[in-house]
Amino acid sequence: MKIAAxxxxxxxxxxxxxxxxxxxxxxxxxxxxxxDLVGYGTRPNEVIKKI
Incomplete structure (x- = not known):
């Protein structure tokens, strides 16, 4: 099994x-x-939606 972190x-x-x-x-x-999904960058909503 391959796991990515x-x-x-x-x-x-x-x-x-x-x-x-x-x-x-x-x-x-x-x-x-x-x-640490969001914080500094300008696209927090897109990151949350994708995750």
Missing amino acids: ISDIHSNIYALDAVLDNIKVHNIDMVVCVG
Whole structure:
């Protein structure tokens, strides 16, 4: 089983999209998000919706 851990997104939807695309390429079975979804960036609503 392949597990990806993501964190410290801080409302950066562009980086999140890139990471999620990479996760798809590597056929990851499970994604664990350990926190800091929003905060500094300008796209908090988009990040929450996507997660």
